[in-house]
Amino acid sequence: MLIVQKFGGTSVGDTDRIKNVANRIKSYYERGHSLIVVVSAMGHTTDELIDKAMALNEDPPRREMDMLLVTGEQISMALMAMALNAVEVPAISFTGGQLQILTDGKHSNARIRDVDTTRLKEALAQKKVCIVAGFQGIDENQEIMTLGRGGSDTTAVALAVAIKADQCEIYTDVDGVYTTDPNKVPAARKMSHICYEEMLELASMGAGVLHNRSVELASKFNVIIQVRSSFNYNDGTLVVPEEQIMDMEKVTVRGVSLKSDQARISAHDIPDKPGLAAGLFGKMSAASINVDMIVQSTGDQNKNTISFTVPAGDLSQARSVLEAFLAEIGGGRIAVDQSIAIVSAVGVGMKSHSGVAATMFQALAKENINIEMISTSEIRISVVVHKDQSRKALEAVHRAFGLGGDA
Secondary structure, three states: OEEEEEEEEOOOHHHHHHHHHHHHHHHHHOOEEEEEEEOOOOOOHHHHHHHHHHHOOOOOOOOHHHHHHHHHHHHHHHHHHHHHHHOOOOOOEEOOOOEEEEEEEOOOOEEEEOOOHHOOOOOOOOOOOEEOOOEEEEOOOOOOOEEOOOOOHHHHHHHHHHHOEEEEEEOOOOOEOOOOOOOOOOOEEEEEEHHHHHHHHHHOOOOOOOOOOHHHHHHHHOOOOEEEEEOOOOOOOOEHHHHOOOEEEEEOOOOOEEEEEEEEEEEEEOOOOEEEEEHHHHHHHHOOOOOOOOEEEEEOOOEEEEEEEEEHHHHHHHHHHHHHHHHHHOEEEEEEEEEEEEEEEOOOOHOOOOOOOHHHHHHHHOOOOOOOOEEOOOEEEEEEEEEHHHHHHHHHHHHHHHOOOOO
């Protein structure tokens, strides 16, 4: 069986943990499996590298940040290959560039376009375990690109697609996907299955267990992902097509997430005319800024207010884009709020059940939590609340939908 495994930063956080992972890989190898292992940077290495960069330049060039950040994964891959060879498992490490993981030209948030499997197939034919640095690739000009935080998950799924792997396992510090973050809500329960659509919404709205683009890719190519812990051998959670989940398991709400690294920007007193929103968000898109929730309201004298949320890390750039846009249209003022969080309820059962929004809003009202913005999709309801009340809001919504029992 050909298996792609991915081990996150906590799984390879120090040399003892790398040895632990090497022994786990060895057990698979000795059972005759062919293995491609994707690794993240050790522990908090990426954060430490970012801190070093910011100490030198508060707005470092994205190209140079990519050059810096890929070193974290490259340390992990080399150490993992060494650890495997030490326990008599032949292993060879590869960077994204060596494997020709080709991406588009967007530094810090590139998307994978193609993977050349030639070197992987050669190494596997020689009975070697292939260790791959996650989170990275190269563009057509051989420039190093990174895939965004959490991008090692996407590397693993992309390799599973390209090599036609039989299995894709994502190892992390939790033993599956929970109804919400168990570190925030102790009553959270692990799920045995979750469908792509639900997992994608949860990942996009703050559930850190999987990178949202890895789920998107898995869904497109029908790759079943198993999320497991590297610290035990418990069964994990399978991320599968919706049709593989029995009707009786399609609960109204599958999980609840909290996204706290957000900021809201409001443009007040702008002209009320057609095409203005299209112009603004076209510029945000061109700057690769991921806008989440949007609310537009009309006030007096044909003036509009547009409010939207962005990742906190994009706030400075988003504000610059908005300032330039307001200068173009000849008016408006900007307000910024960094004290917000987004709480979301997700479930494919929303397609066929009514009253989900009412239940969520009533749960928040009971806790005297004010809702500042609302956004919905076919299987998701999201609300913006004050950051100081976000934990209470998460617990209230989780409790309201009865997610603290067996899931």
